[in-house]
Amino acid sequence: MMKNSTICKMCNKDGKTITDPESGELICSNCGVVILDNVQENRAEWRAFNVDEAKTRSRAGMPISLARHDMGLATIIGRADKDASGRGLDASVRSTMDRLRAWDFRTQAYSPADRNLRHAFSVLERVKDKLALSNPIVEKTAYIYRKAQERGLVRGRTIPSVLAASVYIACREMGTTRTLNDIAVLNNIKRKELARTTRLLILELDLRVPMVDPMKCIAKVANRTRLSEKTKRHAMDIMNHVTKSGISAGKDPMGLAGSILYLSSKNSGENITQIDIAEAAGVTEVTIRNRFKDLKNRLDVN
């Protein structure tokens, strides 16, 4: 969490706002409203434990990154036909440089695999902005995509779809809540296809992807509604109970989170419609109803 001093437009107080680095949401600490949900992570991705470390770790120039087709290590022979002191080159040196430059270019960017990666990572740059992904997630995405590419899994699929699946997996691994829907709509991909590709990657690359944390789903859905902190807490208690008793197995966690919030809001007398909840959770109101009915039955039994 990091604090800023943006003034919240909802409650108009000079309150602090809090950036949640996990969900990338900017939240007012007075009223709890989500002011922005696309905040860029602007901290360094490393930690320094003392002054020396801070000095040695800060750096000039481009960091090494998996998310570049050459991992950011390229040396490019420039176009200016000048030597280091600015004088022009004589003809023979210049023609040598021309030949070197030509080969430099060919060997760097023109293997088919590299071209694929170049394309993919330019797409990744755009996705990063749209989804407010942190640097570690981008790196992880790039790593997964590289593996997929090496295994020939991109063939017969589009680059954006494989990339989107990589993003989704990276988010899951980092415990960040991004749903299939979130990622699909921003990439103009059908949710089904994204789900299919994701499964394929997990299967083929033998990835161990942790389950979505249902608590984070509660937080995410609640942040999109106007429910009170108390209702949210109560919902988390219920979720705790539900997870322990195994009712949640096989259910869409967002739908479940939504229905628990609905249940919680009923208990606390807050009026929120199923439609509002459903919209916040990204599921239909029927799903909310079904889960809700389930919950009522199963919780009464226990």
Place this chain on the structure above:
DNA sequence: TAAGATAAGAGGGACAT
């Protein structure tokens, strides 16, 4: 108008053949 009920259809996992 919100909530509940019902039905049809899609996609995928488990399991048997």
Place this chain on the structure above:
DNA sequence: ATGTCAGTCTTATCTTA
């Protein structure tokens, strides 16, 4: 490999309070 089955979620439509 292919088919079937139970379970989940979605969409659509109708009824109820």
